[in-house]
Amino acid sequence: MNAHGKIAVTGATGRVGRHTVELLEADGHDVVPISRSGGVDVVTGAGLADALAGVECVIDAATGPSPDQRAATDFFTASARNLKEAGERAGVQRIVVVSIIGCDRFAGGYNAAKVVQERALLSGPIPVRVLRAAQFHEFVPQLVEWGRRGDVYHVPEFRTQPVAARTVAEALAELAVDGGPEYSEIAGPRAESLVELGKLLAAHRGDAARVERVIDPGDPDAELYASGGALPGPGAMLAGPTFEEWLESAQLDLQRA
Numbered sequence: 001m002n003a004h005g006k007i008a009v010t011g012a013t014g015r016v017g018r019h020t021v022e023l024l025e026a027d028g029h030d031v032v033p034i035s036r037s038g039g040v041d042v043v044t045g046a047g048l049a050d051a052l053a054g055v056e057c058v059i060d061a062a063t064g065p066s067p068d069q070r071a072a073t074d075f076f077t078a079s080a081r082n083l084k085e086a087g088e089r090a091g092v093q094r095i096v097v098v099s100i101i102g103c104d105r106f107a108g109g110y111n112a113a114k115v116v117q118e119r120a121l122l123s124g125p126i127p128v129r130v131l132r133a134a135q136f137h138e139f140v141p142q143l144v145e146w147g148r149r150g151d152v153y154h155v156p157e158f159r160t161q162p163v164a165a166r167t168v169a170e171a172l173a174e175l176a177v178d179g180g181p182e183y184s185e186i187a188g189p190r191a192e193s194l195v196e197l198g199k200l201l202a203a204h205r206g207d208a209a210r211v212e213r214v215i216d217p218g219d220p221d222a223e224l225y226a227s228g229g230a231l232p233g234p235g236a237m238l239a240g241p242t243f244e245e246w247l248e249s250a251q252l253d254l255q256r257a
Helices: 017-026 069-090 109-122 137-145 165-178 194-205 222-227 243-249
Strands: 006-010 030-034 057-060 094-100 128-133 152-156 183-187 210-214
Touching (some): 006 017, 017 030, 017 165, 057 069, 057 165, 094 109, 128 165, 137 152, 152 194, 152 222, 165 183, 194 243
Parallel strands (some): 006 057, 057 094, 094 128, 152 210
8 A cells, every 4th residue: 555545544543543543653654543433433434534535555453342252242343344345445455453363262251252353354356465463461450350359350261462453553554554364363473471471460459459360160161261271372572561461551540459
């Protein structure tokens, strides 16, 4: 595509989208931020045709409002359909979508919804590049907090190689401008245990609560998460910072609400 062509970013106010917009604008691109708060809805299609006018590439970083599999699947099915249809009419040359490493290995949940999204976009007339990312550093506090019971964090056995949202945004921007393989992966510099990440987070907060490892026997994917099903393959791009480095530098309020 044109070195400084017009690029639209869905989910432009989200964890990855806002960094993507910032990076592209800093590189001189004409960026169209797409978000519900900005008056464009990828699910209903409202405002999408006007937003994509003259756009050469769409970076799809929009996320559904719910982690529930059915709700997320409905969201991604609608957004993929609308982006394909409006994009084709607008003459969009490429769609770059962020997904999840290992999503096609898991039985259900948000992972399954992302697979539906990938397949829906790839079935359309516009060339698509899928960037599967590891869990974001920014999600770790939320993942740990879900299991808080009094003075104990109950954290599932989960091997991951977390990556900063801004690092993912850098890779998305590169794919938008330069292209790349149909599928690629990006992860952080090293494999981690969510339990150990929880301990680092608690220590950083000065939180005296214990972090305990748990296994949910009712989760069909529990064994796969524990055995490394969410870890990147040998060809993945690996980039820092580590979670510990990110904690030290992140300008975020990581104190528990």
